[in-house]
Every structure is written in C-alpha cells, then in structure tokens.
Amino acid sequence: MTAQSKLENLKVEALSKMQAASSSQALYNVKVEFLGKNGLLTEIMKEMASLSKEEKPAFGKSVNEVKQALEQAYEGFETALKAKEIEEKMNSEEVDLTLPGFTRPRGSVHPVHLVINEIYSIMSRLGYAIRQGPLIELDSYNFEALNIPADHPARDMQDTFFIDKTHVLRTHTSPIQIHSLESEKPPLRIIGTGAVFRCDSDISHLPHFHQIEGMCVDRKVSMGDLKGTISFFVKEFFGGDLKTRFRPSFFPFTEPSAEVDCTCPICKGKGCSMCKHTGWIEIGGCGLINPKVLAHAQVKYPEWQGFAFGFGIERMAIIKYGVDDIRLFPENDLRFLRQFEM
Numbered sequence: 001m002t003a004q005s006k007l008e009n010l011k012v013e014a015l016s017k018m019q020a021a022s023s024s025q026a027l028y029n030v031k032v033e034f035l036g037k038n039g040l041l042t043e044i045m046k047e048m049a050s051l052s053k054e055e056k057p058a059f060g061k062s063v064n065e066v067k068q069a070l071e072q073a074y075e076g077f078e079t080a081l082k083a084k085e086i087e088e089k090m091n092s093e094e095v096d097l098t099l100p101g102f103t104r105p106r107g108s109v110h111p112v113h114l115v116i117n118e119i120y121s122i123m124s125r126l127g128y129a130i131r132q133g134p135l136i137e138l139d140s141y142n143f144e145a146l147n148i149p150a151d152h153p154a155r156d157m158q159d160t161f162f163i164d165k166t167h168v169l170r171t172h173t174s175p176i177q178i179h180s181l182e183s184e185k186p187p188l189r190i191i192g193t194g195a196v197f198r199c200d201s202d203i204s205h206l207p208h209f210h211q212i213e214g215m216c217v218d219r220k221v222s223m224g225d226l227k228g229t230i231s232f233f234v235k236e237f238f239g240g241d242l243k244t245r246f247r248p249s250f251f252p253f254t255e256p257s258a259e260v261d262c263t264c265p266i267c268k269g270k271g272c273s274m275c276k277h278t279g280w281i282e283i284g285g286c287g288l289i290n291p292k293v294l295a296h297a298q299v300k301y302p303e304w305q306g307f308a309f310g311f312g313i314e315r316m317a318i319i320k321y322g323v324d325d326i327r328l329f330p331e332n333d334l335r336f337l338r339q340f341e342m
C-alpha cells in the first residue's frame with residue numbers, strides 16, 4: 001500500500017470513529033489517538049523516509065490537509081455532543097424548589113455605635129444638637145484652649161500620641177467644645193461623640209476608644225443643672241436600678257469638677273477586678289466650664305455660663321451589656337458582635 005493510500009485509510013477510519021463516539025470524552029479519546037502528539041498522524045509521517053524527493057512535498061501537504069479536515073470534523077462533532085450532553089443533564093436532574101436557600105450573613109451595628117445612637121436619641125430629647133470634630137487636633141484645641149498648660153501631666157508623652165510639634169491624635173472629645181464655642185453663638189446645647197487616642201492599654205483601658213462630650217452654655221447654669229442632666233441621661237440609658245455617684249475631682253477646663261461613677265455591673269457593687277475592687281465603675285468627668293475656657297473662645301462670662309461632661313462609650317457599653325473585658329470591643333470577634341444583633 002502506498003503512503004498516500006495509508007493516509008486515506010487513516011482519514012476514513014478517524015472520521016468513522018469520531019462519528020461513532022457517543023460522548024464528548026470518547027470523542028476526545030479518538031482525537032488523541034489520531035491527532036495527539038504520539039498519535040497515528042504523527043506515526044504516518046515516518047512514511048516520508050520511503051518516498052522519493054519528488055513525492056515528499058505532495059505527501060506532506062496531504063498530511064496537513066487530513067489533519068485540518070480531522071480537526072474541523074472534531075469541532076463539529078464536539079459541539080453537537082456537548083449540546084446533547086447538557087440537554088440530557090437538564091432532563092435527568094431535578095431542581096427541588098422547596099429546598100431552603102442559603103442565607104447570607106448580615107452585618108449588624110457595633111455595640112459602640114449602638115451606644116452612640118442611643119445617646120443621640122436621649123440627648124436630642126433634651127434639645128442637644130450633634131457636633132463632630134477632627135481626630136487629628138491642633139495641640140491648641142486639645143490642650144491650650146482647654147486650659148491645659150504646656151507643663152500639665154496630661155500632655156506627657158505617655159498619654160498623648162503626638163503627630164508632630166503642633167498636632168496630636170485627640171486625647172478626648174473636649175476639643176469639640178472649643179470648635180462649637182468658636183463657631184456658634186450661645187445659648188448652646190451640643191453633644192459630640194467619636195474616637196479618642198491615648199498611650200494606654202489594659203483590661204479597662206484601650207489606646208483607641210470613644211467618648212461622648214456634652215456641653216450646655218446658657219445665661220444661668222449651675223451644678224444642679226449638670227447633675228440633673230447627667231442623672232436623667234444615666235437613668236434613661238441604663239434603666240432604673242443602677243446607682244450613680246458624683247465624686248469631687250479636677251479637670252483644668254471645668255471648675256468645680258466631678259467624676260461620675262456607676263455601680264459595677266459585673267459584681268453588682270461587691271468588688272471585682274473590673275472595678276478594681278471598689279464596686280464602682282467610672283464613666284467620665286464633668287463640671288462647670290472654667291471661665292478661662294470661655295474667655296479663650298471670646299464667650300463673655302458671667303453673662304454666659306456652662307457645664308460640660310465627657311463619658312467613655314466603651315465604659316458605658318460595659319456597664320449596659322455586662323461585658324467583662326474592654327478589649328473585646330476593638331477585636332471584632334464575630335462571636336462577640338453577634339450577641340448585639342437586633
């Protein structure tokens with residue numbers, strides 16, 4: 001048999017095998033058998049050796065033509081077989097529309113924001129408006145305008161994250177008071193919340209936490225107004241049976257000043273590591289605005305007087321939800337966060 005007729009036979013055989021293939025996999029196997037790297041078409045090239053110089057080019061051309069024809073045939077059969085297979089699969093498989101679907105996990109409000117939202121809702125009922133301030137503050141807003149002189153221990157490198165000589169990450173929300181005093185005219189009732197930063201970290205302190213700042217400036221403002229406002233706020237926020245106490249304290253920007261404590265929710269006042277065995281948890285400070293602060297912001301005293309308070313939001317969340325480690329708030333462990341889903 002001549003090389004040419006062997007080639008013809010091979011083509012016929014390949015085509016009939018392709019036609020007989022009953023699945024796309026079987027068809028592929030035929031392709032490999034004939035057109036693969038070590039397939040029969042490669043094999044037949046060896047016939048070249050026995051051909052004369054004149055016959056070689058014609059034979060090479062024929063081999064290429066057969067190869068192309070087979071590839072084309074393969075594609076045609078493959079398309080048809082694949083379509084048939086999909087059709088069969090669709091007919092044989094059933095879709096059970098009664099199966100429950102996949103529920104996508106939904107995010108929920110972080111407990112810190114739950115507290116912030118509730119603070120807004122309580123204080124707006126008392127006529128307080130919401131204000132914000134920058135996280136990166138000028139030293140003058142974070143300290144100077146609040147009557148914290150350059151040598152005050154609160155400015156110590158241990159407490160404050162300094163950005164450069166004049167900028168700090170705000171260590172409290174009290175600079176919001178100054179922004180408001182400078183840009184608005186009294187009477188003022190404002191509330192501000194947000195992140196604050198301190199070089200501090202243990203079971204009851206975080207380097208990055210949140211505060212709420214409240215300020216009221218009006219014609220006549222007394223310590224009684226302050227206590228009344230805070231007592232109302234604490235009662236609304238925590239519910240009836242929690243005790244609050246005011247302890248005399250010191251802040252450069254308030255005079256007189258007090259600290260506000262609530263009964264420790266973990267030990268109910270008996271004493272535990274959370275409350276450092278005092279039975280009380282401090283939620284923040286307050287006082288009548290120091291006239292020096294008002295003067296610095298060009299607000300006339302005693303025509304205008306004011307009170308201010310600043311509470312730690314994570315502290316408030318701890319008390320409200322009975323959380324025993326403040327570090328759970330920034331960790332964002334889903335097992336913790338899911339307990340606050342509504």
Ligand code: PHE
Nearest residue numbers: 172174285286287308309310
């Ligand atoms: N800024 C104070 C602090 O961070 C809290 C405070 C606010 C005290 C307003 C008095 C008045 O500790």
